[in-house]
Amino acid sequence: xxxxxxxxxxxxxxxxxxxxFVDLVPEAPRDEFVLSxxxxxxxxxxxxxxxxxxxxRPLVGLQVHISDFTGDRQRHRRAAAxxxxxxxxxxxxxxxxxxxxxxxxxxxxxxTRTETFRV
Numbered sequence: 001x002x003x004x005x006x007x008x009x010x011x012x013x014x015x016x017x018x019x020x021f022v023d024l025v026p027e028a029p030r031d032e033f034v035l036s037x038x039x040x041x042x043x044x045x046x047x048x049x050x051x052x053x054x055x056x057r058p059l060v061g062l063q064v065h066i067s068d069f070t071g072d073r074q075r076h077r078r079a080a081a082x083x084x085x086x087x088x089x090x091x092x093x094x095x096x097x098x099x100x101x102x103x104x105x106x107x108x109x110x111x112t113r114t115e116t117f118r119v
Contacts, residue, residue: 002028003043006035007058017041020059022066022083024076047072051079056086061108064088068095080104 003020010017018039028046035041045054047070064083068076073095080093084106091106100118107113 001043001045001049001054003041004054004058006041007043007062010035010041011058016062019063019065020088022064022079024066024068024070024072024079026070045079051075051082054082056083059083059088060086062088063090063092065092065094067093 007017007020017035020041020043022043022045024047025044026047028048029044045051066076066080066083068079076093076095080091084091087108088106089108093104093106095102095104097118102116102118105115
């Protein structure tokens with residue numbers, strides 16, 4: 001996994017990334033793109049990484065986009081549920097459903113608000 005350490009370092013410095021893109025990928029990337037000049041942090045989680053061993057708590061209060069590039073919908077849903085459990089301010093989860101892209105969104109708050117739209 002790459003990128004989560006950068007988020008931890010930013011949070012310890014009192015900073016918040018403008019967004020976090022969490023990508024489930026087949027293999028760990030060779031060249032690490034972690035923090036862009038726009039303040040977006042990229043977290044790559046390889047298939048070999050165990051989701052149960054990842055601490056998603058640094059994502060609390062952040063805007064998080066979680067995408068799957070492995071074709072494992074069950075793992076994608078499980079990772080999104082784990083991220084949602086730490087209360088990001090806005091969680092975006094695009095999922096291909098046949099020829100359409102369904103975009104699931106969740107906003108923190110009491111009560112939480114959810115929305116799904118298809119493109």
